[in-house]
Amino acid sequence: MNKNIFTNIETAWCPGCGNHSILSALKETLNILDKKPHEVLIVSGIGQAAKLPQYITTNGLSGLHGRAVPPAAGAKIVNKKLTVIVNSGDGDSYGEGGNHLIHNIRRNIDITHFVHDNQVYGLTKGQASPTSDVGFITDIQPNGSNNTPLNPILLAIALGCGFVARGFSGDHEHLINLMIEGIRHKGYALIDILQPCVTFNKVNTYQWYQERVYKLGDEYDTGNKLLAMEKSMEWGKKIPIGIFYKEDKPDFHDKISFLKEGLPLVDREIDFKKIYEFMNDFR
């Protein structure tokens, strides 16, 4: 196993799946950022996208469905030197893991969350996901999905997320740039990545996305929250991709002085004498 580059490992994804492009964009991003494999921890939940840590030579943790973000948060808090990335699907990130998404955006931990959003469940073979369009017909939604699709971009902006972007697996260069910016951002960065599922989503195909996506231009102001919210509601004939909103603010570590200063917690020794003195509380 060659660990000096982010090696190619045979995947179990379908040919043509958007995951391939996301994986190769991530490898290129890490190379461009000059990250060494051992400096990176990629955390996932369960799902097709969540197999990604298997296919890249970095540290990895595949946890439970919907629970990718909490272990990522725990790892980053205790070792600020690690570059911590979450790669998981729309079901994992927005369905089962919705609560953790909400509250870790609030915590503003310095992790980058890539959501492989194909608007469908792949691993369990084709059920509606939180981002499926209304009317999306599946085996268990024979009348079409009735639920209002979750808008991850609007949700993240509303929660005060400091970096909110949307990418498209079909635009590799653009995606790499988003990934670079997202990883560089200090704080929680959410990048929703549109990708086709060639097996279970016959509606939102590569072509479907290709016809609709357009890039937010240079004139777009990423610091304007109201504009960002307005833009995030654009979905249908035209779908914007790019950075919707960006704001630098103190992250989790900045707000706790003993975390911000000094060594990562994992490298600190116990101050045994101090702990012994705590016993005086009970005398």
Added chain:
Amino acid sequence: MIYNILIGGAAGLGMETLALFLEKILKRNGFEIFVIQDYMSRVRGGHNFFQIRFGNEAIDSHEDTLDGIIALDQETVNNHVNRLKSDGFVIADEETNIVHKNAYKLPLKSTAKEIGKAIVYGNIALGALLSLFNLDLNGIKDIINEKLRGEVAGQNIKALEVGHKMISGKYYLQAERKDDQILINAHEAVALGALASGLKFYSGYPMTPSTGVMNYLAARMNDAEVIVEQAEDEIAAINMALGASAAGVRAMTATSDGGFALMSETIGLAGMLEVPLVIVEAQRPGPATGLPTRTEQGDLKFAIFSSPSEIPKMVITLRDPEDAFYQTNRAFNIADKYQIPVILMSDQFLADSTRTIKAFDFRKIKNNRYLSTEAYSTNNEYKRYEVTDSGISPRIIPGKSADNLVLFDSDEHDEYGHITESAKVREIMHDKRLRKMTYLKEELQEPLFVGDENADTLLVTWGSLSSPVREAVRLLNKDCNKKYAALLFGDVWPLPDKLLIEKEKNIKELISVEQNATGQFASVIKECTGIVCDNSILKYDGRPLSAQEIIAKVKGGESM
């Protein structure tokens, strides 16, 4: 000699502070103390009380009969006066409706108003109580000055002084002052034990009765440089702790009952990923909301089997604050050594009973992280799940070495952590994980044996009931011809069975004592050893089982 005093009133009357003052002053006078708290699940009002047992001999339990009551309201009198011994006393406000030969009806409320702070009327009663026991006010002034500041401290002290003059001395009790005593509950002891073990990360979701662990850690967060994070739910709490542990620090979470149910999937994950994790499960009467502020030992089997499929794990039940401190340290070492989840079980009774114990001996604390020191290279690659004889794979910390990557995988995996569906690999890896249980059994601590070596009747109990059972056996052997003994289990899974098998051969009757309705521990004993208990003493009304109740049931032969 032991006295048992109850302080009762509505929530919000400052009773906790009052009880703390009394506990501290009694402790500093050298008395042994055992305090239980009974409170309702509400912030204001309701009926709440503290029972403070103190004396100059060992105390292992609370007791139902009372020597004295400080009644801060009418309800306290109504609810408890019938529990007074014949020569017991009541201290209450003059306007309280009470018929008792030893009632001290004192102008508490009016005097408090004169002092200028209505709430200090409890302190007036406390001053009177101290006078009754011929205890001076010197020590308590220090205690008040440690806890309160400025005018409030002055008013509190004034109230004590006034109260002290209202009654003259009646009881004389002396104890030798000891310097090496502390007054602590089991959850504070767990928290302190965790800090002494090098805890760096705690995440939890508030749930009674587990919250005391988080409260103490949070109070020490900045001094100890330990992260104490309130998670969005119990699933997040345990998963954050798991991530922190995977990244290399000692991490812990604590919860109760339903919160523990939410954590159970991740307990399985910790077993699969082979990530060390310490989980405190403070039991309360469930299921669902149950009786949130009461006690039970209803989760024993649930804890033992708290994971999908089969994983190696250890369950240690905490017997008392002293045990809690040392066992917490042991739990971290075992979790690290075997890379497994270790569950520490307590309950509301332990969480809310404070007692005097010998100060912890920090020299007994051992911290071994069991990290691999091997130099890995291209020819000797690091394998997160290397198959070994012990089942324990070498552990390294992610990010520490440029040549070695760590891949934790929730899927069935090969030695590198790569996903597999191979039938053969599944068998090999499942066996590898479960093999750790074989070695873990060598670490087990046999239960404590107390009582008569030639006993006819052997009681078996676990966790928090160890203290009342110990006291019950002591008292039974004092005044019965029949001889009694008990095995007090701390470790329950895997079950240490050597001492039980040995003792069981020579006795006539084996009785399990548990705070649940179905005799869960008796059932675990039967499963593991084939030994069947002849009788059970069970209580599941949410109130702690006292030594006196155990004695009554043992003597009455009503043990069913």
